[in-house]
Amino acid sequence: MGRNVKKSDMGQERWQFAPVIEVSSTVDLRIMETTDLHVHLHPYDYYADCPNPDLGLVRLSELVDQARSEVPNCLLFDNGDFLQGTPVGDFFAYDRGLKEGDLHPVMAAMNAMRYDAITLGNHEFNYGLDFLMKSLGQAEFPVVSANIVKSMGHGPRADRCLVKPYQLLRQSLVDRAGVSHDICVGVIGVAPPQITVWERLHLHNRIQMRDMVESAAAWVPEMREAGADLVVMLAHTGLGPLRHTDGMENAAIPLARIDGVDLLLTGHSHQVFPSRIFADIPGVDIDKGTICGKPTVMSGFFGSHLGVIDLRMVREGGRWRVIGSKVENRALRDASMSFSRPDLGPRTQPMRSPKVRKIVARAHDMVLENIRQPIGQTSAPINSFFVFLGHSGSTALVADAQRAFVARRLADGPHGSLPVLSSVSPSKAGGLGGPRNYTNVAAGALTVRSLADLYTYPNRIAALKLTGAQIACWLERSASCYNQLHDGLEDEMLLNPAHPSYNFEVIYGLEYEFDLTQPARFEGDGTVIHPRNSRVRNLRWRGAPVDPDAEFVLCTNSFRAHGAGGFEGASAGNLVFEDPAITRDILREYVRNQSHLAIDPQGPFRLQFRTGKTAILRTGPAAYEHIDTISAFAPELMGVDKKGFMRVRVQL
Numbered sequence: 147m148g149r150n151v152k153k154s155d156m157g158q159e160r161w162q163f164a165p166v167i168e169v170s171s172t173v174d175l176r177i178m179e180t181t182d183l184h185v186h187l188h189p190y191d192y193y194a195d196c197p198n199p200d201l202g203l204v205r206l207s208e209l210v211d212q213a214r215s216e217v218p219n220c221l222l223f224d225n226g227d228f229l230q231g232t233p234v235g236d237f238f239a240y241d242r243g244l245k246e247g248d249l250h251p252v253m254a255a256m257n258a259m260r261y262d263a264i265t266l267g268n269h270e271f272n273y274g275l276d277f278l279m280k281s282l283g284q285a286e287f288p289v290v291s292a293n294i295v296k297s298m299g300h301g302p303r304a305d306r307c308l309v310k311p312y313q314l315l316r317q318s319l320v321d322r323a324g325v326s327h328d329i330c331v332g333v334i335g336v337a338p339p340q341i342t343v344w345e346r347l348h349l350h351n352r353i354q355m356r357d358m359v360e361s362a363a364a365w366v367p368e369m370r371e372a373g374a375d376l377v378v379m380l381a382h383t384g385l386g387p388l389r390h391t392d393g394m395e396n397a398a399i400p401l402a403r404i405d406g407v408d409l410l411l412t413g414h415s416h417q418v419f420p421s422r423i424f425a426d427i428p429g430v431d432i433d434k435g436t437i438c439g440k441p442t443v444m445s446g447f448f449g450s451h452l453g454v455i456d457l458r459m460v461r462e463g464g465r466w467r468v469i470g471s472k473v474e475n476r477a478l479r480d481a482s483m484s485f486s487r488p489d490l491g492p493r494t495q496p497m498r499s500p501k502v503r504k505i506v507a508r509a510h511d512m513v514l515e516n517i518r519q520p521i522g523q524t525s526a527p528i529n530s531f532f533v534f535l536g537h538s539g540s541t542a543l544v545a546d547a548q549r550a551f552v553a554r555r556l557a558d559g560p561h562g563s564l565p566v567l568s569s570v571s572p573s574k575a576g577g578l579g580g581p582r583n584y585t586n587v588a589a590g591a592l593t594v595r596s597l598a599d600l601y602t603y604p605n606r607i608a609a610l611k612l613t614g615a616q617i618a619c620w621l622e623r624s625a626s627c628y629n630q631l632h633d634g635l636e637d638e639m640l641l642n643p644a645h646p647s648y649n650f651e652v653i654y655g656l657e658y659e660f661d662l663t664q665p666a667r668f669e670g671d672g673t674v675i676h677p678r679n680s681r682v683r684n685l686r687w688r689g690a691p692v693d694p695d696a697e698f699v700l701c702t703n704s705f706r707a708h709g710a711g712g713f714e715g716a717s718a719g720n721l722v723f724e725d726p727a728i729t730r731d732i733l734r735e736y737v738r739n740q741s742h743l744a745i746d747p748q749g750p751f752r753l754q755f756r757t758g759k760t761a762i763l764r765t766g767p768a769a770y771e772h773i774d775t776i777s778a779f780a781p782e783l784m785g786v787d788k789k790g791f792m793r794v795r796v797q798l
Contacts, residue, residue, distance in 0.1 A: 172254035172458055172469075173321045176217040177378060179453035180206060180224045181413030181444050183230020184269065186448040187255060188510040191582065192233045192517060193574070193599035198582070200479045201448040203252075204506050207259050207499040209452045209476055217456070219319045222259065225413040226267025226337060226382035228252050229281060231448075233598045236730075237513045239273040250281040251509035258501040263288045263313055265335025265380035267414060271345040272604045275352050290335040290380065293361035295354050302364035308353055311335075311365050314372060319459075327461055332374030336362055337382040338395045338414065343708045347606055347724060358383060358397045359390050359404065366406040375466045377408050384415025384444070385424060385437070386671075399429060402437040408468070409455055410437065412444040416578045418451060418475050419444035420792035435473025443473050447578070451475040522737035524592055528600065528745060530572045530585040532776050534641060534650070535796065536749035540585040540600050541570040543745050544729070545654035548701040549734035552609045552723055561611060561699055561722050565687060567655035568701040569620065573602040575647035576766065581790040584766040592737055595624035599729045605703035609723035612715045615694035618682050619714035621658060621751075624651045625681040626666035631755055633663075637795060640761040649711045652749055653700070656692070659683040659754045662798070672712035683754055703729055726742065727798030747775065755798040764791040 147756050151221035182205070189202040192613060195283060199205065214220045229235060229252060231406060232706060249257075256264065270278050282289055292302065292311035299305050310332040319324045362379065369377055370465035379401060386396025395402070398412045420432040429438045435443060435455075445453030458470040507796045528539040534584060553566045576587045587596045612620075627645040631638050649672075658679045667679040699722060707724070737743065762784065773781050775794070784793035 147576040153264070162427050171321050171325075172325065172460055173319045173327060174217050174219060175319060175459055176213060176220045176352060176456045177409065177411070177455040177457065178210060178213055178220060179411040179443055179455075179627050180222075180449065181382075181411070181445050181453070182227045182267070182416055182447035183224070183449050184251070184447065185229065185235035185252060185311075186226055186232055186408070187234060187251060187506040189604045190510065190568070191729055192513065192595060193602070194582070194586065195517070195595055201257075201450055202478075203255050203449050204499070204503050205478050205501040206449040206452055207255070209478070210259060211499050213452065213454060213476070218354050221262045221315070221317070221331065222376075223333065223380055223411055224261055224264040224376070225380050225411050226265050226335070227269040227413065228256075228264070228693070229278065230272040230604060231602070233517045233595065234509060234513050235273075236598070236604060237516050238509075239277055239604070240728075241516055242512070244280045246280065247284070248280070251505060252282050252550055253281060254505045255502050257284070257286045258505055259498045260456050261287045262315060263290055263333045263380070265289070265338055265382055266291045266294060266309070267343045267382040268338050268344060271348055272404050274348045276382065280363060282309070289594060291337055292334050292365045293336050293339065293356040293358050294341070295356060296352070298354055298356070302356055302361045303340045305356065311361070312369050314369070314374060318399045330373045330375050332369035332372070332377045334362060334365055334369065334377065335380040335382070336401070336774050338442060340395055340710070341637065344480075344705050344710055346718070347704050347726070352584065357392050357394075360392070360400055362407070363404050367608060368466070369404050378755075379407050379410045381410050381412050382414050382415060385410060385412070385419065385427070385430070388428060394604040398442065399427075399437055402429075402440045402442065407440060409441040409457075409471075410443075411453065412442060415444070416447035417444055418446050420473060435471075438557055441471040441473050444465055445474065445475050446477075449478065451477050475762045477480055478600045516669055517593060520591045521594060521597070522740065522743065524587070524589055524745065526741045526745060527589050527598075527772060528585065528587040529769075529772060530575050530590045531772060532763075533572045533575055533652070533749070533763045534763065535774055535776055535779060536751045536753065537747050538572065538652070538749060539745045539747035540587075541572055542654065542747055543653050543731060543743070544601055545652070545684065545701075546571045546745075547733045548607060548729065550736060551607060551727070551732045552699065552701045555725070556609070556699065556723060564611070564697055564699045565655065566699045566701065567617070567672075569653045571648050571651050573600065573648070575650070576764065576791065577643075577647045581766045581792070584768065586766075588770055592743075594734070597730055597733050597737070601733055603703070603705065603729075605705045605726050605729050607723075607729050607732055608707035608721060609706045610700045610707055610715060611722045612700050612704065612720060613684075613694060614692040614696045616696070617653065617656070617692065617698060617700065617717040618685055618694070620651055621650065621653065621682045621685070621701075622667045623672065623711070623713055625660045625671065626668040628660065628662050628681075628753075630665050631662045631761060633756065637762050640763045640796070642666070642670060651706075651713070652751070654750055656685060656687055656750050658685045658750065659752045661754045663755060673709065684695055686760070753798050759798045760795050761796045761798060763796050765794060769794070
């Protein structure tokens with residue numbers, strides 16, 4: 147067409163700039179992604195013990211079957227975090243276990259779905275390296291990761307990687323005329339280097355991590371030299387800063403700049419790309435679904451979406467060239483819709499979903515029997531609907547169990563005389579998980595399921611020795627979850643949606659207030675806005691102001707204690723206690739040993755503003771049954787928003 151067109155490494159061009167090509171020689175290649183499944187296999191909410199049709203690999207396999215029926219050439223990849231996240235994962239890791247040769251239900255389902263390759267995420271290591279390698283042992287597809295290594299060499303290409311750094315997939319593609327063409331697709335994986343920090347106790351220095359960009363930039367040229375015509379990056383990382391810094395956690399944008407990479411499948415941050423939340427980021431085009439000109443997709447979490455990248459390709463002069471691309475996410479909630487289908491004639495693809503359904507059903511039945519075991523009683527409901535108002539039985543119960551366990555272990559040691567505080571963030575408090583993502587345990591029998599609803603992660607117990615000043619900084623980090631409220635403006639939104647609820651640490655054993663008239667000290671990702679910004683007021687221990695130099699023992703979990711979230715003083719140097727015991731097991735024993743659970747849902751903090759100021763809290767619709775518990779805030783129901791959250795006007 148004689149136009150000056152900016153091309154990617156493979157000469158990818160926008161649809162409108164595509165040259166005139168003989169249509170029959172065009173090859174359509176569909177790349178599909180699943181990511182952050184977190185063992186959501188059956189369409190079921192194990193925490194609420196009820197079906198949920200909007201998640202799960204079983205239903206997603208039906209979307210995969212449909213997508214494969216539309217295009218003759220398809221590849222299916224998973225982007226990591228598939229092994230942990232529901233009671234299914236815990237059951238096969240802790241209760242039933244895996245013997246040599248056993249087939250993990252996730253691997254069985256993926257085998258049945260005929261995945262072409264997968265990569266590893268950080269949560270694959272939650273149960274330890276041995277369990278991970280047993281689980282991968284029966285995979286019938288390549289597992290790739292370039293920056294998770296057993297030992298480092300003088301450079302990435304000299305490392306001994308835990309699994310293959312990349313895989314070359316030699317495929318035969320059929321063009322629109324039915325003629326076959328050979329292609330070599332290179333697949334490389336990377337994961338956040340923080341894995342060795344977050345899982346230090348599990349890994350015992352058995353693996354090391356390189357920076358994602360450093361590793362990928364070193365291996366991609368070798369892939370090209372080995373014959374890769376197309377390079378697909380399975381990047382278990384989200385969209386973060388534009389500039390590359392060593393060891394960054396969310397590196398999708400710098401990874402997209404690497405020469406030789408043609409497209410990215412991303413994840414880790416549980417978001418959907420392309421979507422409006424990524425608008426106005428330099429180098430990101432949400433209309434075309436590209437980062438730095440490279441087609442990119444991120445398909446949510448828990449099996450909520452199937453990511454699809456459609457490529458139109460031609461082979462010219464002995465090399466493949468992409469002449470167009472289209473990126474979309476297919477949501478399970480829209481599964482009844484008829485997705486756009488190229489007019490490529492009839493296709494006959496084997497249906498994989500019925501086999502997947504049978505595999506998952508067996509595991510599902512075993513897990514249900516396990517999680518319905520009774521372990522205790524509660525006379526009052528336990529939930530997290532109002533945790534941001536300082537009212538939550540769910541965090542209070544976990545805090546009590548943590549503090550009792552640690553205090554008992556430290557009593558006779560050098561730190562036995564220090565005050566013991568307990569820090570807990572809500573496992574489920576809305577956010578990206580949606581309006582059903584709240585702890586909600588009814589009064590009556592407490593079961594294994596109840597405890598999984600209270601504490602979803604397989605973290606281990608840990609404790610830090612921190613000063614009063616460091617404790618205050620923890621609370622400033624938590625206080626950043628709130629928007630700044632202003633005089634003269636009514637019904638402002640109370641919460642900052644950019645601040646994940648799992649970084650809202652509530653510290654029990656103190657009393658304190660948050661002054662919401664003041665600006666936050668931190669951004670949602672922990673970046674300091676201004677070090678002098680302060681919202682924490684009247685921080686007290688046993689009625690007296692907290693001395694900045696006073697020392698405390700702070701109970702927390704292994705994930706937080708080793709630096710996750712960037713909280714002040716959270717490092718190995720301040721650890722005074724670490725135990726292999728899983729927090730949920732500690733919670734189970736605590737409940738079993740109580741003849742009657744007396745849980746005070748009133749938290750240790752209050753929100754400070756002028757009397758009568760109103761703000762809007764978003765919470766789950768199921769909170770309606772418990773609205774009387776926050777009568778002090780004069781709550782008024784304001785309806786349900788477009789995402790399904792209930793809006794409640796509260797007076798501060």
